[in-house]
Amino acid sequence: MxxxxxxxxxxxxxxxxxxxxxxxxxxxxxxxxxxxxxxxxxxxxxxxxxxxxxxxxxxxxxxxxxxxxxxxxxxxxxxxxxxxxxxxxxxxxxxxxxxxxxxxAVSNPTADLGMALLLAAARRVVEGHQLAISPHTENFSANWMGQEVTGATLGIIGMGSIGYKIAQRARAFEMKILYHNRKRRNLEEEEAVGATYCERLDDLLQQSDFVMLAVSLTPQTQGLIGRRELSLMKPTAALINVGRGLLVDQDALVEALQTGIIKAAALDVTYPEPLPRDHPLLELKNVTLTPHIGSAxxxxxxxxxxxxxxxxxxxxxxxxxxxxxxxx
The missing domain is CATH 3.40.50.720 (NAD(P)-binding Rossmann-like Domain)
Structure with a gap:
């Protein structure tokens, strides 16, 4: 002192x-x-x-x-x-x-990262980077493809400050926006970003091409996305998490990614952080991981x-x- x-x-x-x-x-x-x-x-x-x-x-x-x-x-x-x-x-x-x-202070940068992860998952950016720099790559396949973001349906779980700013960004991509939240936003706020409220989480999961977790971790939200919830998602869908790792049952997520229940995941948060170096999430090509840098x-x-x-x-x-x- x-x-x-x-x-x-x-x-x-x-x-x-x-x-x-x-x-x-x-x-x-x-x-x-x-x-x-x-x-x-x-x-x-x-x-x-x-x-x-x-x-x-x-x-x-x-x-x-x-x-x-x-x-x-x-x-x-x-x-x-x-x-x-x-x-x-x-x-x-x-x-x-x-x-x-x-x-x-964290809302804008975390929303930016959420969209970055969504785009990375959709267009397989990390996997494409590895392909592009690999010493074994001799040609680029014309049939190496990802998912289109423009016009796709984004389901946002947690429509607080961060979730709402994600919706603002997604609207610029002409995305259809669904959201599930403890409290419904007022009509003016919904109309400003073109968002539709889903009272039932299951409805959002079934309809979304991308599911974005931007909800706080509480005893009620821990394990919010488990085996049942993942099974409701489209097999072409991606899960993006900028909330907390414990929102997701990671064992169930690994299984869903390995067996094609969902297409991809992009995670800024895991549990624990960092993951053990032998964790299966680190080996999957359809996973994008960042080191909890939402506000960084x-x-x-x-x-x-x-x-x-x-x-x-x-x-x-x-x-x-x-x-x-x-x-x-």
């Missing part, structure tokens, strides 16, 4: 795959004394009472009861991204601590950092917290 006048904020660290973004450290240190988990664990008695906020980046540090008991001055947990499945909101609230996230743009990550700073400062000043998340 440096300037003792600044509020203490706990961070995972400055290095490694779970460290905070190096480019953001300087901006954060203008407002806070940053305490790494290693520093805290080495001297809990000294640092515990000084830490007023936890800055979660990439899901770290983990928030559990032991940590919360060690931070008597904690006011707010500020978590990057929109997903909250890594946080026990009721536990945190029981300590009188607020929670904030950054939903608006310089612009989005900068906005996330700024949003987290704003929420922490508001909390410490007793002001309304932007993007506060309430335990339900």
């Amino acid at each position: 440096g300037d003792q006048e600044l509020p203490g904020v706990l961070v995972s660290g400055f290095e490694g795959p779970h460290g905070i973004c190096e480019d953001h450290v300087g901006a954060l240190q203008k407002h806070f004394n940053l305490v790494t988990m290693q520093e805290f664990l080495e001297n809990k008695t000294y640092f515990g009472p000084k830490i007023q906020a936890v800055y979660i980046w990439g899901g770290r540090p983990d928030i559990n009861q032991e940590l919360l008991k060690s931070l008597p001055a904690l006011r707010v947990v500020a978590s990057s991204g929109v997903g909250l499945d890594h946080l026990d909101l009721k536990l945190i609230a029981s300590f009188g601590v607020k929670v904030a996230n950054t939903p608006h 743009t310089h612009q989005a990550r900068q906005q996330m950092m700024e949003n987290l700073v704003e929420s922490i400062l508001a909390s410490l000043s007793g002001l309304p917290i932007p993007n506060e998340v309430l335990a339900t």
